[in-house]
Amino acid sequence: MPTALAVPLAVADTARIATLGHTADRLTIRWSDGRESPYPAIWLADNRPDRRDRPEGQRLFDAIDLPDGIAIRTAVLAADGTVEIDLAGFETPARFSAAWLRAHALDPASRTERRRRPVLWDSSLALPTDDYAAVAGDDAARAAWLRRAYDHGFALLRGVPTEPGTVCKVVELFGFVRETNYGRLFDVVAVDKPQNLAFTAIGLGNHTDNPYRDPVPQLQLLHCLEAAAEGGESVVVDGFAAAERLRREAPDAFALLTRRAVPFRYVEPGQIDLRSRAPLIELDAEGELAAVRYNNRSIAPLDLDPDEVEAFYDAYRRFGRLLHDPDLTVGFRLAPGDLFIVDNQRVLHGRRGFSAGRRWLQGCYTDKDGLTSTLFSLEATR
Template sequence: MTITGVDHTPEVLTVRWQDGAATRFHAIWLRDNAQGAAFRHPGNDQRLFDLTEMPDDIEIADAQIVAEGLEIRFAPDGAVSVFAAAYLREHAYDRAPATPDQPVWGAELGRRLTRHAYDAVRDNPSARKAWLDDVTTDGIALLTGVPAVEGKVCEVAELFGFVRETNYGRLFEVRSEAQPINLAYTPVGLNVHTDNPYRSPVPGLQLLHCLTNAAEGGDSVFVDGFRCAQKLRTEAPDAFALLSRHRAPFRYRNAETDLSNRTAYIETDETGRIAAIRYNNRSAAPLDLPFDVMGDFYAALRRFSRALHDPDGEMRLRLEPGDLVTFDNERVLHGRTGFSGGARHLQGCYADKDSLHSMAAVLSRKSA
């Protein structure tokens, strides 16, 4: 976007754009975000000075459109910075924040879910970017053709980041065990849930890799928690407010571990946009909310729970050996139907979303 004009007072710069928009910037914001080797490290773009090192009375002394964008000279220190037009446009804060709801999905996602080929994702940057974009957009993506070898799930996580080790280990087994430390290690069906709400921070991503599946049943079930939260906000705003305002306790403990955390069932960001879902009935500790809130909170939670368990919102997948699903543990709930008969063995691990977002951004930058 081209800059067509600029005006300034000592305190405020106004930039006019080719599309007719105008955006304002404070002098102190511009000085704090000054560009160039004198202000930012050229290797990592980190700031080289502290706010306390700037003069208290920062002003805009001059502003001129130049070939590179916009050149600004500050007073009283005489610092000069050139801002690219794209940088100012991207970081313009003088506008009403856009807070559209995220695109969400229900059972129909199963009919359009892209099956990404593992070999392509491993070897081809554009294929890897497409896989990561699906995780970011839908909260879930499926890889096929992953060698059904134990430990491979961790190698897949390392295609974008690092394995998040927990008390379950670097990876965990999902199969029937004689002395299970978690209901996941039994053949019973599991209601949909998010993992580890008793942990702070909660692991942002989960990867599940199917090694064997000869059982009857055992279909994987996935639900878009954002869809259910949006529905709750539309149909019962008071219930949504209760679940997003009050933090509930979660706990996990055994002979070797005791983990607890307080978090909202529905987390929103500063604009009110839904940011995260926490739901795990097995790990919910006794509620300790104020007496006058408790009854309404339970009613709200029951309503949300019914939405999460609505079959219209369930995407069901029968994972076959070589399938690996990656999903956002702060958005997509997962469960499974009960199974019997033949063997069913999955391995899983956790990872953090910042690594995935970082890899996607780097791949985008390299392909630009």
């Protein structure tokens, strides 16, 4: 363990430093709340603030250019509250703010706090709803709406003007429209000779859109211009909540769905033949949920070892039943001027069939980086 050096308490933006200690290869900070955070010497050298073009900006050198034999010679708490570290191989000490060190600490608790923790939900969800005029005219309201969409993978806007094309203007509040073969935007309305079952009046099971693309569109927005007099209710379900329930109740089935890629395909003869292979449940490097794909209309014949087919179908069907379980799904009726956004890699949406009147939605796709960039920038300035 490093030798602790008693130092004055320093007030930082997020925590106060109680003590500093170091060996040649590691700095250790004990914070006033009792947390202890280690910082390896080479990591400190790679993150020197004077080697960036601006705070949190781009590095001015490559890690391969770091000198060999990096070691901590001294580490002290300066009068201005920064931590001054003299590293072998560098001519001048590096100065780190206490707030920056706390925000990027490598102890397990700090690393866990930085990971995204989606808010899982079921049929008891109170619909996360905001007003379009407020969101369009006020940064705090826009941040609150984006935060709901980010945390839940789903959010509603009321009072959106019913002028055709407005859905694209809503995207411009945080990002850019992703154009596909359906165009910048598409109409979801019953037509006489549909190429896609979405353009009919029949009910649609819960699904994610376009799993046959690589990459899939990450966010979808649907804006109601006209509502059917009877039927046509929208349905959403948190695919992550369903997947976590499957993980708890049937871990072998969950693991099988994460290990095996399945083929998806969409064809318009002579014009389009889109294909992709991916697992129904995708995990990140740490075993956390990264994406869910489910679309019974677009899944192609499974390409599996014959001895695994029965077990896979058991897992696939069990997951599908969870994705349509009334205890997990939320139904709501869109009125003209209502718009919802879904994380297309997490939240499935569907609709009930309709028979009376015309139901007209306009939709478009966009990517998550626009939403997250705008959200984090707005929150950082509040």
